[in-house]
Amino acid sequence: VIVVIPVVALVAALWCAFPRSARLAPLATFVASLVGLVLAVQTLWTLRAGGVVIAAPGWIEIDSFGALLLCLIAFVYVTAALFSWGYLHADGDRRVRQYHANFNLFAFSMISIPCLSELGLVWIFVELTTLLSVLLVSYGLTAEAVEAAWKYMVLTLLGATVAVLGVLVLFWALHGTGSTDFTWDGLRAHAAAMPHALVGTAFVLLLVGYGAKIGFVPLHTWLPDAHSQAPSPVCAMLSGVETTAVLYVILRLRGVFAADPSLHVGTWFLIVGLVSVGAAALLIVQTHDYKRLFAFSTVEHMGIILTAAGIFTTAGDVGTVWQMLSHSVAKSFCFYAAGAALIVTGTREIADVRGLLGSNRLTAGALLFGSLAIGGAPPMAVFLSELAILWAAVQAHLYAVAALLALFIVIAFFGLLWRVTTMLAGTPSETRRQLPAACVLALVVAAVPVLLFGIWLPNGLSEALQSAARVIGL
Amino acid sequence: VTLLHELNALVLGLFIIATIAMTVTRQVGACLQVFVVQSLLLAASAFLLGVVPFSWHLVALGCVTVVSKAIVIPWLLRVLVPSEIHRKREIARAIDAPATLLAALVLTFAGYFFAQHLVTAAPNLSGGNISMGFAALLVGLLVLGVRVEAVPQLLGILAMENAAFLVGIAVAPDFPLIAELAIAFDVPLLAFIVALLTRIAYRSMGTTEVGGLSTLRERAP
Numbered sequence: 001v002i003v004v005i006p007v008v009a010l011v012a013a014l015w016c017a018f019p020r021s022a023r024l025a026p027l028a029t030f031v032a033s034l035v036g037l038v039l040a041v042q043t044l045w046t047l048r049a050g051g052v053v054i055a056a057p058g059w060i061e062i063d064s065f066g067a068l069l070l071c072l073i074a075f076v077y078v079t080a081a082l083f084s085w086g087y088l089h090a091d092g093d094r095r096v097r098q099y100h101a102n103f104n105l106f107a108f109s110m111i112s113i114p115c116l117s118e119l120g121l122v123w124i125f126v127e128l129t130t131l132l133s134v135l136l137v138s139y140g141l142t143a144e145a146v147e148a149a150w151k152y153m154v155l156t157l158l159g160a161t162v163a164v165l166g167v168l169v170l171f172w173a174l175h176g177t178g179s180t181d182f183t184w185d186g187l188r189a190h191a192a193a194m195p196h197a198l199v200g201t202a203f204v205l206l207l208v209g210y211g212a213k214i215g216f217v218p219l220h221t222w223l224p225d226a227h228s229q230a231p232s233p234v235c236a237m238l239s240g241v242e243t244t245a246v247l248y249v250i251l252r253l254r255g256v257f258a259a260d261p262s263l264h265v266g267t268w269f270l271i272v273g274l275v276s277v278g279a280a281a282l283l284i285v286q287t288h289d290y291k292r293l294f295a296f297s298t299v300e301h302m303g304i305i306l307t308a309a310g311i312f313t314t315a316g317d318v319g320t321v322w323q324m325l326s327h328s329v330a331k332s333f334c335f336y337a338a339g340a341a342l343i344v345t346g347t348r349e350i351a352d353v354r355g356l357l358g359s360n361r362l363t364a365g366a367l368l369f370g371s372l373a374i375g376g377a378p379p380m381a382v383f384l385s386e387l388a389i390l391w392a393a394v395q396a397h398l399y400a401v402a403a404l405l406a407l408f409i410v411i412a413f414f415g416l417l418w419r420v421t422t423m424l425a426g427t428p429s430e431t432r433r434q435l436p437a438a439c440v441l442a443l444v445v446a447a448v449p450v451l452l453f454g455i456w457l458p459n460g461l462s463e464a465l466q467s468a469a470r471v472i473g474l
Numbered sequence: 475v476t477l478l479h480e481l482n483a484l485v486l487g488l489f490i491i492a493t494i495a496m497t498v499t500r501q502v503g504a505c506l507q508v509f510v511v512q513s514l515l516l517a518a519s520a521f522l523l524g525v526v527p528f529s530w531h532l533v534a535l536g537c538v539t540v541v542s543k544a545i546v547i548p549w550l551l552r553v554l555v556p557s558e559i560h561r562k563r564e565i566a567r568a569i570d571a572p573a574t575l576l577a578a579l580v581l582t583f584a585g586y587f588f589a590q591h592l593v594t595a596a597p598n599l600s601g602g603n604i605s606m607g608f609a610a611l612l613v614g615l616l617v618l619g620v621r622v623e624a625v626p627q628l629l630g631i632l633a634m635e636n637a638a639f640l641v642g643i644a645v646a647p648d649f650p651l652i653a654e655l656a657i658a659f660d661v662p663l664l665a666f667i668v669a670l671l672t673r674i675a676y677r678s679m680g681t682t683e684v685g686g687l688s689t690l691r692e693r694a695p
Contacts (some may be wrong), residue, residue, distance in 0.1 A: 120649065124656055131660070131667050138671060143679045147687040149671060150624070157631050157664065158618065164656070165611065165638040169592070172645035180648070197595045225690040 001043055002062050002115045003055050005036045005070070006108050009077075013104035022093035025100035026085040026438075032104060033077040036111065040074035043067045048464040058183055059118050064467035066114035068321060069241075069248050072328040073114070076240045077107045079446040080233035083336050086436030087233055087343065099139060099231075105132040106237065113245045117183040122249055123167050126213065127160045129242055137230040137238075148222075148229035155222040159212025166205030170256075173198035184252050191259035203257045203265065206250065207272070213246045216272050216306070217279040220299045224287070227295035228348060232339025233442075235291065239298040240332035244324050247302060251309055251320065251472050258312070269310025274404055276303030281408040284415035289348045290341065290367075293419050294334045297374050300412050301327040307405055308389040309472065313396050317469035319389035325465065326381035326453060330373040333446040337366035340435050340443065341423070350419055355428035362435060364424045366443050371420040373450045375413035381453035479600070482522045486606040489515040489640065493610040493633055494578045496617050498571045502625050503560040506548055509629045513543035516636045520643045523600060529647045531654070535639070538658045543632070547665040554669035555625060559682055562623065574620050578613050585609030600644040607641030610634075624675060624682040628668040632661065 012032030016025040043053060044067040054061045062070065084103065088096050109128035116122050130153060138149035171182055173194040179186060191199070212219040223243075227235045257265045280300035287293050301323070308320040340363045345353050356364040373380040386409060393402035453461075492512040499505045517536040524532025552560065569577070585608035592608075593601035614637055617630030639657070642649060672682050 124660060127656075127660055128663075131663050134667050134671060138674055141674060141678055144689055146671065146675045146678055147684070147690055150675070150684045150687065151690075153668070153671070154618065154627060154631065158615070158634070161611075161614075161631060161634040161638055164635070165607075165641060168638065168642040168646050168649065171649055175646065175648075195595050197591055201592060228690065 001039050002053055002060060002070075005039050005043075005074070006111045006115060008032045008035050008039075009104050009108040009111055013101050013108060016097055016100040016104060019097070022097040025097050026081070026088075029081040029100045029104055030078070030085065033074065033081040033107070036107075037071075037074040037078050040067070040070045044071045044464055045460060048460050048467060050467050050470070055115075058181065058186075059121065060115055061117035061183070062115050063471055064464055065248070065252070065321070065471035068325065068464055068468045069114040069245060070111065072325060073107070073110050073241045073245065075449070076236055076328060076332045077111070079332060079336065079442050080236045082445065083236070083339060083439055083442035084231070084233040086438030086440075086442070087231060087339055089436055089438075095139075099136070102132065102136050103234070103237075106136060106234075108132075110237070110242060110245050114248065117185070119167055119170065119182050119184075119187070123160070123164055126163070126210070126246055126249065127157070129245070130156045130160065130213070133234065133238065133242070136234045137226050139231050139234070140229055142229075145229040148225040152222040152226040155219065156213045159209045159219065161209070162205050162212070163209025166202045166209055169198055169205060170202040173202060187253070187256045188259075191256045194256075194259075196260050196262060199257060199260050200263055203263055206253065207268070210246050210250055211272070214243050214250070214302050215276075215299045216302060217276045217299065220276070220280075223299060224283075224289075224292040224295040227298075227335075228289050228291045232291075232335050232342060235294075235338070236332035236335040239295065239335060240328045243298060243302055244305075244328055247305060247324070250306075254309060254472060266310045266312045269306050270398075270401055273303045273305070273307030273310055274401065274408070276300070277307065277405060277408040277412075278303075281412040281415065284412050284419070287419065288350055290350050290353070290419065290423065291335070291338050291348050293350070293416065294331065294338055294370075294374070297334070297412065297416065298327075298331060300408070301331065301374075304386065304389065304405065304409070307401065308392065311389075311392050311396050311398060311401070313392055314469065314473060315392035315395055316389065317473045318465060319385060319392050320472060321465050321468040322385040322388055323382075326385040326450075327374075329446070329449040329453065330370070330380065330382050333366075333443070333450050334370035334374050336439070336443050336446055337363070337370040340366055340439055343435060343439065344433055346433075350423055353423040354426035355424075357424040359428035360435070362440065362443075366447075367420050368424065369447065369450075371416045375416045376409055377413070379451075379454040381450055384454055478522050478525060482519055482600060483602055485515050485518045485522065486602045486640075489519070490582060490606050490610055490613070493613045493617075493637065494575070494582070496626070496629060496633055497574045497578050497613065497620055500563045502562050502623055505621075505626045505629055506551060506560070509633060510544045510548055512633060512636055513539055516640055516643075517544070519603065519640060523603070523643055523647065531648050532643055534654050535643060535657065538654050539639075542657050542661055543636070546662045547632070550662065550665045551625060551669055554666070555672050555682075556676060559623070559625065559672070559676070569620055574616065578616055581612035581616055582609040585612040603644030604641050607637050607644075610637035610640060613637075622683045624668065624672040624684045627684060628665065628672075632664070635661065 177190040177193040215223040517539040520536035589605040589608040614634030
């Protein structure tokens with residue numbers, strides 16, 4: 001099953017590349033994503049209590065943590081495919097076909113990450129996520145879109161180059177123990193015996209290298225630029241799951257680095273996490289573009305997840321995976337809402353949008369709902385996961401961490417609401433267009449888990465979260 | 475064995491000189507040629523380290539490097555990037571050539587000394603590869619910082635990747651297939667994507683001086 005899911009996306013990409021497939025390309029993408037979601041949910045259900053599904057020992061393996069990420073990617077893939085259907089309906093056949101071919105390839109690269117257990121292969125697919133999404137970011141073909149794509153590519157590939165050196169040094173460290181089992185489990189099993197100098201160097205290189213791709217401050221500068229220019233469904237994929245998929249790699253390696261107490265991995269996670277949350281909260285307040293607003297919110301949430309992982313307790317680990325889940329579903333919804341606003345108003349400038357509540361209630365409602373959801377208002381999913389992290393910090397006697405995190409979350413929440421509500425009130429400035437039906441459907445589907453997981457977490461999913469947290473905490 | 479090590483030391487010296495040359499070579503086409511030389515030197519180091527004890531991983535990596543970086547990438551860039559860009563001389567630079575050279579020397583020493591604590595951790599390995607790899611990585615970063623043209627910026631990234639693999643062939647000679655796969659598929663794909671993006675930039679903006687792009691800067695609401 002775990003081989004079939006990426007292969008389905010690859011087949012859909014190849015199908016969309018054929019010149020005669022333009023009209024069916026959105027359907028092919030949607031069907032491939034739906035098949036992927038069904039198989040991903042089945043995999044998570046199988047692994048919800050623990051265990052591993054092995055397709056190729058030492059290369060292609062997945063456990064509950066990987067299966068959870070796989071489900072998140074598959075879900076956002078479905079909703080993004082649906083939203084793309086409506087979002088691109090006015091574009092020419094050739095561009096739509098190229099978009100869907102690229103989009104499926106991008107999904108293929110991301111879906112592969114949680115299915116792999118060999119760190120070198122994981123690095124290749126992390127780099128592929130950049131390479132296969134650059135042309136999606138530049139899809140608008142404007143000077144600004146090219147600038148955004150270029151910055152995205154240069155910074156993230158720079159990070160990937162630093163990270164590959166980290167991967168090589170980590171292999172060197174593993175080799176020193178007499179093992180060549182370069183998998184998550186192999187690395188953990190031999191972590192204590194690895195030379196400290198090498199593990200420390202690998203830690204720095206991997207945190208900086210992958211940190212550029214995740215968007216940790218100060219390596220986050222590509223993120224708002226790329227998100228302001230990329231088509232909204234691509235933003236949903238980039239922000240909702242791509243950054244999370246790379247953070248997943250760091251989280252899986254936490255146990256390897258933590259085997260050397262002199263590295264103070266937890267402290268570094270807390271510092272980098274809190275700096276990212278704080279800087280993003282302050283940037284949210286002053287941004288002028290509502291897509292950049294949600295991009296800064298992604299920087300904030302990546303910081304929150306890293307901070308939770310830095311607490312180093314079981315409760316903190318549960319908060320980590322819970323926040324990954326709630327962020328992915330809420331952030332993808334936010335970008336669909338932003339995409340809807342862009343379709344309706346034709347501008348990304350917050351100052352140019354007024355009276356949205358009067359002219360298009362659905363879009364206004366979606367923007368407000370998205371802002372409340374990602375800001376952490378009750379009873380949304382993010383509220384509960386952030387509360388769990390704050391409580392975990394208090395239980396671990398990290399009072400300063402809890403206080404700072406709470407302060408930054410509150411600043412970001414009010415910053416988001418302030419910027420979004422200015423777009424809703426007032427007199428509509430111009431004639432507004434209607435949303436395509438596929439976009440409306442995508443918004444509805446994407447909203448379900450945002451609200452549902454805040455009110456009721458199904459037993460199977462709750463079990464899977466606990467199991468995934470155990471994988472991080474091993 | 476001693477001769478091989480001495481030859482490898484010579485290759486490493488030339489490797490760092492080639493990387494420094496990439497920071498100051500003004501013509502885009504010439505920068506590409508210097509990158510090809512740097513890649514061939516990486517391949518030469520892999521061959522020299524792979525002879526005794528024999529390592530088919532290193533020999534394969536050397537072969538893949540020659541094909542991918544000395545043949546496929548220059549061909550891709552010549553086919554996809556408009557020829558006038560190859561002939562173009564970079565006038566605008568972030569900092570001028572003497573200052574760039576000075577910065578490159580400082581970074582070379584910084585990388586060399588940073589790597590020393592790793593070299594002492596593994597006395598049996600080729601310490602020169604580790605030191606020069608780290609030094610070239612920092613100089614590659616400088617290439618990215620000072621060059622404003624799209625193609626030299628791409629070559630800066632690839633030069634950094636070469637530097638990372640220069641370390642890799644010494645510290646992880648039996649790294650399972652990954653380096654070969656990365657160089658064989660990822661790197662040409664990277665060059666292809668960058669070349670396409672360069673074409674798009676040339677059409678939409680009339681320039682490929684991507685280093686000066688700053689219209690998306692954050693501003694107060």
